[in-house]
Amino acid sequence: MSENASSADGQGTPTREAGGVRLRQVLSQLPAYVPGKPASAPAGVTPYKLSSNENPYGPLPSVLAAIGQGAAAVNRYPDMSVAALTERLSRFLDVDAECLAFGTGSVAVLSHIITAACDEGDEVVFAWRSFEAYPIATRLAGAVPVMVGLDEQQRHRLDAMAAAVTDRTRVVLVCTPNNPTGPCVHADELEAFLDRVPNDVVVVVDEAYVEFVRDGDAVRGLEVWRRHPNVVVLRTFSKAYGLAGLRVGYAVAHPPVAAALRQTATPFGVSSVAQLAAIASLDAYDELAERVAGIVAERDRVAQGLADQGWKLPASDANFVYFPLGTDSADFARACEEAGIMVRRYGDDGVRVTIGETEANSRLLEVAGAFGAR
Numbered sequence: 001m002s003e004n005a006s007s008a009d010g011q012g013t014p015t016r017e018a019g020g021v022r023l024r025q026v027l028s029q030l031p032a033y034v035p036g037k038p039a040s041a042p043a044g045v046t047p048y049k050l051s052s053n054e055n056p057y058g059p060l061p062s063v064l065a066a067i068g069q070g071a072a073a074v075n076r077y078p079d080m081s082v083a084a085l086t087e088r089l090s091r092f093l094d095v096d097a098e099c100l101a102f103g104t105g106s107v108a109v110l111s112h113i114i115t116a117a118c119d120e121g122d123e124v125v126f127a128w129r130s131f132e133a134y135p136i137a138t139r140l141a142g143a144v145p146v147m148v149g150l151d152e153q154q155r156h157r158l159d160a161m162a163a164a165v166t167d168r169t170r171v172v173l174v175c176t177p178n179n180p181t182g183p184c185v186h187a188d189e190l191e192a193f194l195d196r197v198p199n200d201v202v203v204v205v206d207e208a209y210v211e212f213v214r215d216g217d218a219v220r221g222l223e224v225w226r227r228h229p230n231v232v233v234l235r236t237f238s239k240a241y242g243l244a245g246l247r248v249g250y251a252v253a254h255p256p257v258a259a260a261l262r263q264t265a266t267p268f269g270v271s272s273v274a275q276l277a278a279i280a281s282l283d284a285y286d287e288l289a290e291r292v293a294g295i296v297a298e299r300d301r302v303a304q305g306l307a308d309q310g311w312k313l314p315a316s317d318a319n320f321v322y323f324p325l326g327t328d329s330a331d332f333a334r335a336c337e338e339a340g341i342m343v344r345r346y347g348d349d350g351v352r353v354t355i356g357e358t359e360a361n362s363r364l365l366e367v368a369g370a371f372g373a374r
C-alpha cells in the first residue's frame with residue numbers, strides 16, 4: 001500500500017475502497033443525476049414515459065433522412081469546428097458565427113462554461129429547486145454551489161440571488177422556464193438583476209424550453225445577451241426539436257466567452273449525425289413549430305383541467321407541469337405509475353410530469369382528479 005493510501009484517516013472513501021485507486025473526494029459528495037424511468041405499466045395499459053421532458057414525436061422524415069446520410073459516414077470523425085451547423089444556426093438566430101459554441105447537449109455546454117470560468121473554490125449561484133445537473137457540474141469543476149430557494153410560486157428570487165453574489169462568484173445560472181417547477185423569469189426582473197451583478201460574473205440564461213414560452217413578459221435571452229457582454233444563452237435541440245437522443249446543444253456568447261467554451265469542450269464531441277440532424281431540423285422549423293404549438297395547447301388543456309379540479313399549481317411555460325406536493329409526492333408518483341404514467345419525483349418536494357401524447361395527458365388528468373386536488 002502506498003504511503004498516501006495508508007496515511008488516510010482509516011475510514012477511506014468508497015471510491016478508494018473500490019480497488020485502492022485515488023479518485024477525487026468530490027465524487028462521493030455528488031448528487032446522482034436521476035434519469036427518468038422507462039415506461040412500464042400494468043398488463044393491458046399503454047405505458048407513457050412522462051419523466052424526462054422529451055418530445056413525444058419521433059423525427060420528421062426530412063430529419064430522419066439527414067440522420068441516414070450521416071450514418072453512412074460514421075467511419076469519419078465529425079467536423080470538429082461544427083462549421084455547417086454554425087453557419088446555419090447563425091443565420092437562423094441572426095447572431096455572428098463566432099458567438100456560437102456547441103456541445104453534446106446543453107448539459108455539456110454548461111460544464112464547459114463552469115470549467116472555463118471557475119477555479120477551485122469559486123462560487124456558482126443558482127436557484128433551487130432547479131435543473132439537477134447544476135450542482136453536479138459545479139462540484140465536478142471544483143466550484144462551490146450556492147443555492148437560493150425559490151419563492152412560494154416556485155419562481156426564482158432574483159433579489160436574493162443578487163444578494164448571494166460575492167467576490168468568489170464567477171457564474172450565475174438562471175433557468176427560464178425553470179425545470180422542474182415551470183415558471184419563466186420576467187424580462188424586467190432579469191434586467192434589474194443584471195444591474196446589480198458585477199459585469200465580470202457570467203450570467204447564464206438557460207433557455208432549454210424557450211420554444212414553449214407564451215408569457216409575453218418572459219425573458220428573451222438573445223435580446224438580453226445582445227446588451228450584456230457577460231450574458232450567455234444556453235439552448236438545446238433535445239426538447240422542442242426532439243433530438244434528445246443525439247446530444248446537441250449550444251451557447252450564444254460574446255466572442256471571448258464563446259472561444260473559451262470551444263477550448264473547454266471535448267474535441268469532436270458533437271457527432272456528424274447530430275450536426276446533420278440539427279441542420280435538417282432548422283430547415284424544417286415551421287413543421288417543428290406546429291408540433292410545439294400542439295404541445296403548448298396540450299399543456300394549456302392540462303393546466304386548465306387541473307385548475308378546474310381545484311389544483312393550485314405553479315404556472316408552466318414549458319412542456320411539463322409540476323405538483324409541489326411535499327410529503328404527498330411519493331403517493332402521487334405511485335398513483336401515476338400504477339396508471340402507466342412514468343413521472344419524475346423530486347424527493348419530498350414535488351412531482352414533475354411531462355406533457356406527452358394526448359391520451360397520456362388525459363390519463364394524468366384522471367389520476368390527478370382521483371387523487372384529489374391540493
Ligand SMILES: *Cc1c(COP(=O)(O)O)cnc(C)c1O
Pocket residue numbers: 053104105106107108131175179206208235236237238239244247248249
Ligand atoms: C433538458 C435540459 C437541458 C439540456 O439538455 P441537453 O439534452 O443536455 O441539451 C438544459 N437545461 C435544462 C434546464 C434542461 O431541462
